[in-house]
Amino acid sequence: MSTGISREQLAARIAQDIPEGSYVNLGIGAPTLVADFLPQGREVILHTENGMLGMGPSPEPDRVDPDLINAGKQAVTALPGTAYFHHADSFAMMRGGHLDVCVLGAFQVAENGDLANWSTGGPGAIPAIGGAMDLAIGAKSVYVMTDLLTKNGESKLVTSCTYPLTGARCVARVYTDRAIFDVTPDGFAVTEIFGETTFADLLELTGLQLKDATQR
Amino acid sequence: MSTGISREQLAARIAQDIPEGSYVNLGIGAPTLVADFLPQGREVILHTENGMLGMGPSPEPDRVDPDLINAGKQAVTALPGTAYFHHADSFAMMRGGHLDVCVLGAFQVAENGDLANWSTGGPGAIPAIGGAMDLAIGAKSVYVMTDLLTKNGESKLVTSCTYPLTGARCVARVYTDRAIFDVTPDGFAVTEIFGETTFADLLELTGLQLKDATQR
Amino acid sequence: MIDKTVSSVADAVAGIHDGATVMIGGFGRAGQPVELINALIEQGASGLTIVNNNAGNGDVGLAALLAKGHVKKIICSFPRQSDSWVFDGLYREGKIELELVPQGNLAERIRAAGAGIGGFYSPTAVGTPLAEGKESRVFDGREYLLELPIKADFALVSGYRADRWGNIAYRETARNFGPIMATAAETTIVQVDEIVELGALDPEAIVTPGIFVNRVVAVGERRWLRNGEFVGGVNLEGEAL
Amino acid sequence: MIDKTVSSVADAVAGIHDGATVMIGGFGRAGQPVELINALIEQGASGLTIVNNNAGNGDVGLAALLAKGHVKKIICSFPRQSDSWVFDGLYREGKIELELVPQGNLAERIRAAGAGIGGFYSPTAVGTPLAEGKESRVFDGREYLLELPIKADFALVSGYRADRWGNIAYRETARNFGPIMATAAETTIVQVDEIVELGALDPEAIVTPGIFVNRVVAVGERRWLRNGEFVGGVNLEGEAL
Numbered sequence: 001m002s003t004g005i006s007r008e009q010l011a012a013r014i015a016q017d018i019p020e021g022s023y024v025n026l027g028i029g030a031p032t033l034v035a036d037f038l039p040q041g042r043e044v045i046l047h048t049e050n051g052m053l054g055m056g057p058s059p060e061p062d063r064v065d066p067d068l069i070n071a072g073k074q075a076v077t078a079l080p081g082t083a084y085f086h087h088a089d090s091f092a093m094m095r096g097g098h099l100d101v102c103v104l105g106a107f108q109v110a111e112n113g114d115l116a117n118w119s120t121g122g123p124g125a126i127p128a129i130g131g132a133m134d135l136a137i138g139a140k141s142v143y144v145m146t147d148l149l150t151k152n153g154e155s156k157l158v159t160s161c162t163y164p165l166t167g168a169r170c171v172a173r174v175y176t177d178r179a180i181f182d183v184t185p186d187g188f189a190v191t192e193i194f195g196e197t198t199f200a201d202l203l204e205l206t207g208l209q210l211k212d213a214t215q216r
Numbered sequence: 217m218s219t220g221i222s223r224e225q226l227a228a229r230i231a232q233d234i235p236e237g238s239y240v241n242l243g244i245g246a247p248t249l250v251a252d253f254l255p256q257g258r259e260v261i262l263h264t265e266n267g268m269l270g271m272g273p274s275p276e277p278d279r280v281d282p283d284l285i286n287a288g289k290q291a292v293t294a295l296p297g298t299a300y301f302h303h304a305d306s307f308a309m310m311r312g313g314h315l316d317v318c319v320l321g322a323f324q325v326a327e328n329g330d331l332a333n334w335s336t337g338g339p340g341a342i343p344a345i346g347g348a349m350d351l352a353i354g355a356k357s358v359y360v361m362t363d364l365l366t367k368n369g370e371s372k373l374v375t376s377c378t379y380p381l382t383g384a385r386c387v388a389r390v391y392t393d394r395a396i397f398d399v400t401p402d403g404f405a406v407t408e409i410f411g412e413t414t415f416a417d418l419l420e421l422t423g424l425q426l427k428d429a430t431q432r
Numbered sequence: 433m434i435d436k437t438v439s440s441v442a443d444a445v446a447g448i449h450d451g452a453t454v455m456i457g458g459f460g461r462a463g464q465p466v467e468l469i470n471a472l473i474e475q476g477a478s479g480l481t482i483v484n485n486n487a488g489n490g491d492v493g494l495a496a497l498l499a500k501g502h503v504k505k506i507i508c509s510f511p512r513q514s515d516s517w518v519f520d521g522l523y524r525e526g527k528i529e530l531e532l533v534p535q536g537n538l539a540e541r542i543r544a545a546g547a548g549i550g551g552f553y554s555p556t557a558v559g560t561p562l563a564e565g566k567e568s569r570v571f572d573g574r575e576y577l578l579e580l581p582i583k584a585d586f587a588l589v590s591g592y593r594a595d596r597w598g599n600i601a602y603r604e605t606a607r608n609f610g611p612i613m614a615t616a617a618e619t620t621i622v623q624v625d626e627i628v629e630l631g632a633l634d635p636e637a638i639v640t641p642g643i644f645v646n647r648v649v650a651v652g653e654r655r656w657l658r659n660g661e662f663v664g665g666v667n668l669e670g671e672a673l
Numbered sequence: 674m675i676d677k678t679v680s681s682v683a684d685a686v687a688g689i690h691d692g693a694t695v696m697i698g699g700f701g702r703a704g705q706p707v708e709l710i711n712a713l714i715e716q717g718a719s720g721l722t723i724v725n726n727n728a729g730n731g732d733v734g735l736a737a738l739l740a741k742g743h744v745k746k747i748i749c750s751f752p753r754q755s756d757s758w759v760f761d762g763l764y765r766e767g768k769i770e771l772e773l774v775p776q777g778n779l780a781e782r783i784r785a786a787g788a789g790i791g792g793f794y795s796p797t798a799v800g801t802p803l804a805e806g807k808e809s810r811v812f813d814g815r816e817y818l819l820e821l822p823i824k825a826d827f828a829l830v831s832g833y834r835a836d837r838w839g840n841i842a843y844r845e846t847a848r849n850f851g852p853i854m855a856t857a858a859e860t861t862i863v864q865v866d867e868i869v870e871l872g873a874l875d876p877e878a879i880v881t882p883g884i885f886v887n888r889v890v891a892v893g894e895r896r897w898l899r900n901g902e903f904v905g906g907v908n909l910e911g912e913a914l
Contacts, residue, residue: 021434023643043434045597045643049776050700050846053641054597062914063905065897066703067847073701073730073754075909080631081597083638084845086852086880087700087726088547088784091777095548095796096615098643114800126764127773128753133797134777138548168800237675239884259675261838261884265535266459266605269882270838278673279664281656282462283606289460289489289513291668296872297838299879300604302611302639303459303485304543304788307536311555311789312856314884330559342523343532344512349556350536354789384559540788547781550810550817553791569791571821576791580812601877636842637878 004148004177005194012037013194014103014145014175018044022100023093025049025135028072031103031145045081047099049131051090054082071131094131094138102139104132106146106174108161111187111208113171115144116163129166136167148176148205155206157181157188178202182213189213220364220393221410228253229410230319230361230391234260238316239309241265241351244288247319247361261297263315265347267306270298287347310347310354318355320348322362322390324377327403327424329387331360332379345382352383364392364421371422373397373404394418398429405429436598437627437648441471444621444649448477448586451504455483455542455587455613456494460513461669463606465590465623466493467651472588478502483542483584485535485609487511487519490669498522507582509535534562537579539612545581546615546644554579587617591640594624595631598645599638607639614644621647625654677839678868678889682712685862685890689718689827692745696724696783696828696854697735701754702910704847706831706864707734708892713829719743724783724825726776726850728752728760731910739763748823750776775803778820780853786822787856787885795820828858832881832889835865836872839886840879848880855885862888866895 005013011033018024018038025047026032035057038044046055048070055070056077064075093099108116115136118129136142146156157174174181179202180192189211190202199212221229227249234240234254241263242248251273254260262271264286271286272293280291309315324332331352334345352358362372373390390397395418396408405427406418415428438444445468448454454472458464473496480503487506488495495518497503506528511519522528533541534556544552553576557563567578589610591600600622602610614620622640627650653659656666665673679685686709689695695713699705714737721744728747729736736759738744747769752760763769774782775797785793794817798804808819830851832841841863843851855861863881868891894900897907906914 041433045434047643048846050703050849052846053643054635059905064907064909065845065903065905066907066909066911067845067895067897069701069703069846069909073703073909078635078845080629081595081599081633081642082635083599083641084635084843084848085641086848087776087780087850088853091780092543092547092615093641093643095777095781096546097548098546098615119802124765126753126761127771128751129773129775129803130751131776133775133801133803137796137799138777165801257674261675263884264605266462267608268605269884270876275664280666280668281604281662281664282666282668282670283604283654283656285460285462285605285668289462289668294604294876296870297836297840297874297883298876299840299882300602300607300876301882302607303535303539303609304612307539308784308788308856309882309884311536311540312787313789314787314856335561340524342512342520343530344510345532345534345562346510347535349534349560349562353555353558354536381560540790544793548796549781550794550796550812550815552785552793555789555791571791574791603877634875634878636844636880637875639877 004197007033010145010175010177014143015039018101020044023047023098025099025102025139027102027104029105031105032072034103047093049090051085051087052082054079091134094134097138097140099139101141101143102135103143103145104135106144106156107163108156108158109144109171109174110158110161113169113183114161115166115171116161117166119164121164132166136170141172142170144171144174146174146176148178157206157208159208186211220413223249226361226391226393230359231255234317236260239263239314241315241318241355243318243320245321247321248288250319263309265306267301267303268298270295307350310350313354313356315355317357317359318351319359319361320351322360322372323379324372324374325360325387325390326374326377329385329399330377331382331387332377333382335380337380348382352386357388358386360387360390362390362392364394373422373424375424402427435596436642436645437596441467441649441651444468444647445471445475448472448475450477451479452477452585453481453483455584455617457589457608457610457613459485459608461489463590463608463610464493465588468588468621468623469493469497473497473500479504481505481507483507483582485509486513487516489513489515491518503528505529505531507531507533509533509538541579541582542612542616545583546612549581551578551580553577582616584617585619587613587620589614589620589622591622591624593626593628593633594622594648595628595633597630598642598648599633600640600645601633601637602639611640614640619646620644623649623651625652626650676837677883677886678837682708682890682892685709685888686712686716689713689716691718692720693718693826694722694724696825696858698830698849698851698854700726700849702730704831704849704851705734706829709829709862709864710734710738714738714741720745722746722748724748724823726750726779727754728757730754730756732759744769746770746772748772748774750774750779782820782823783853783857786824787853790822792819792821794818823857825858826860828854828861830855830861830863832863832865834867834869834874835863835889836869836874838871839883839889840874841865841881841886842874842878843880852881855881860887861885864890864892866893867891
């Protein structure tokens with residue numbers, strides 16, 4: 001059974017699916033990579049929860065501006081056309097359904113679109129939620145970017161989440177290193193498989209009933 | 217029985233009671249006059265519901281700016297230090313209790329502080345409320361500026377309002393052409409009488425039980 | 433390349449359908465998108481529900497739309513004004529429906545629609561006739577009324593300057609309802625004096641970010657400005673002295 | 674003459690009492706009013722409830738206040754960060770109470786307090802553990818949770834420039850929670866780089882009008898600016914490279 005594509009390849013694949021003119025929020029961590037792979041010349045406007053539309057790439061090290069950061073507290077730049085706003089306005093954009101796409105990481109995604117990505121519910125863990133719950137219920141399309149399997153080899157796609165939820169029935173599509181899964185009323189439909197992975201592999205790895213919706 | 221002081225004199229009297237540094241909203245009509253009588257050198261910041269703090273006096277006729285108006289849709293000017301904001305923010309200032317004083321007109325004020333100033337409830341009348349209900353419940357001190365009597369000689373101070381309310385138990389003080397009335401838990405207390413009017417006159421004109429709290 | 437600009441007011445108001453709910457910015461005449469309203473009259477959509485603070489002034493703009501008989505219902509706070517004769521006549525003849533909303537509730541309900549709030553408890557109108565039929569609830573010893581969001585199919589807004597991303601800057605008290613209405617409509621259409629280069633607007637003074645805007649149209653500089661400087665010489669109606 | 678400026682950060686934080694609820698602006702380090710927090714540490718008030726998006730970074734600012742043991746409880750959305758070791762230690766030892774609030778609810782609850790809203794129905798956290806104990810209600814086929822305002826006794830905010838009326842302009846994403854916190858506290862205290870003449874701030878870009886501000890103190894230009902121009906040469910912590 002082959003391994004999947006790299007994180008960068010996956011980010012590039014997600015970037016392909018983001019149409020010009022979209023307003024997009026990229027979650028902390030791996031989803032941030034998607035910005036680096038948006039096709040040249042395609043204008044996509046990036047939102048960051050801490051009050052900015054029009055976020056640009058990282059600055060040169062000597063041009064870091066501590067007043068200009070993203071949700072992951074990394075230094076960013078501002079494109080021409082950037083607008084700043086306060087936190088209530090920023091979250092009104094999310095919660096009011098104005099973002100076209102958000103890309104989030106996940107611990108688990110269930111067949112019905114439930115998302116768990118903020119807590120593994122462990123006893124010693126310090127909980128932290130940030131803006132994930134607002135994004136999960138607010139963006140028009142919630143995409144998840146994740147490895148299909150945990151480090152322990154367990155499927156992150158599940159019948160129903162055992163970890164605390166971030167949002168209920170909110171995920172539209174899961175981009176993994178092995179395949180792309182659409183959330184449908186009948187569960188996950190595989191629309192694209194990467195590398196030498198087969199549909200049979202996916203059935204085995206996830207242990208789920210999957211629909212083969214690949215165009216092959 | 218003497219007549220009362222003029223509207224301008226009353227405006228000047230109200231202006232005396234507005235401390236430096238107050239944030240003040242002056243209602244449409246007579247209350248607008250108060251601005252003209254603020255003592256020289258006393259800084260008071262005027263709020264207008266249509267999105268401005270720092271409102272200045274009327275412009276010269278050839279300097280009218282149609283983008284710069286007050287709640288009564290009259291041309292105004294902007295003082296140095298003016299800030300503009302949208303309607304939700306403007307009314308958040310009112311409703312959130314941030315204005316120190318508002319001065320409103322009235323049809324009736326009841327002994328318990330109920331205010332009626334938007335509709336006489338007549339059958340053919342076209343109702344219009346504007347921002348009066350928000351001001352009535354929002355400002356820290358709601359002052360009313362009015363003639364004591366209607367054109368028909370009826371008292372505007374009443375036991376209980378017969379006209380539709382603008383706000384319940386919201387008025388702190390009523391400035392009339394005859395006297396100043398504080399709203400207290402025991403009804404109206406007369407704190408100042410103008411001209412040759414007597415306390416006995418006020419009892420007769422209003423038909424109410426009044427407390428004499430004048431310092432004479 | 434993102435380009436939200438359209439070349440005519442007719443293009444700007446295309447697709448507004450009969451029976452649509454249309455928010456129209458402005459407080460009295462200030463910030464009233466007169467050119468867009470005129471285009472809407474021309475376009476002909478009828479049976480409209482209009483959300484505005486007022487119900488038209490004089491015979492132009494919103495008043496002209498009302499006079500055409502294209503408006504079924506108006507949701508506003510202050511219809512009756514010295515120059516609201518068009519509305520007054522229609523209302524007295526029973527030809528227009530009125531939903532009267534205190535101005536602060538109107539603003540907050542529009543904001544709530546744009547912000548995804550399901551409803552909120554307002555301190556305004558407690559104990560008044562406008563509380564009738566509304567749910568009441570006490571928090572921290574104070575009574576509030578449940579208010580629901582007001583959404584629209586379209587918003588017509590008057591801004592000052594825009595860029596091709598649809599970022600909008602406003603001018604003085606003409607800002608009023610524009611920014612919140614822009615957030616609460618499916619399709620937001622903004623008229624401005626001019627479209628400037630991307631990056632030319634101060635990012636700290638963009639009050640409506642382009643995410644809320646679908647179409648922008650330039651209508652030329654307002655008569656009381658010259659190259660962005662106030663020159664006066666007009667009356668409150670914007671007519672030359 | 675209105676003059677809200679005070680001459681020292683010690684004067685600025687005077688009167689903050691033991692047990693006070695204090696909102697502190699900032700998202701991570703951006704917009705964190707470090708000089709005011711340091712003055713608060715010096716001042717000594719303890720048993721505080723702090724409202725902030727995070728729970729401190731590194732060993733400075735909010736983290737230093739926590740390390741002093743002056744904070745009883747923190748209300749925030751995202752305590753756990755790579756550099757939140759001070760909070761992490763206190764939390765694991767049971768020495769600090771945590772109220773975890775999704776960031777959008779945190780922002781909207783603060784705004785609600787400033788805007789006089791009694792409560793509101795939020796779409797966030799429905800179906801999650803954070804919905805436990807909250808009232809749920811369906812509007813238009815969608816479920817919402819009742820959320821209540823968060824008020825404070827004091828707000829400490831970091832702005833960019835101010836005038837003597839207390840009007841505040843912000844800089845870039847350092848704006849974040851400042852404007853809403855300024856509306857929700859009994860006493861709002863703002864540190865800025867400099868106090869400018871009344872009228873020098875663009876009235877279209879004053880994000881916090883002075884009505885929300887009680888005291889303003891100038892703390893000098895931030896290290897990455899020179900006469901208002903960005904010059905860089907610092908790391909994300911603001912330290913010279």
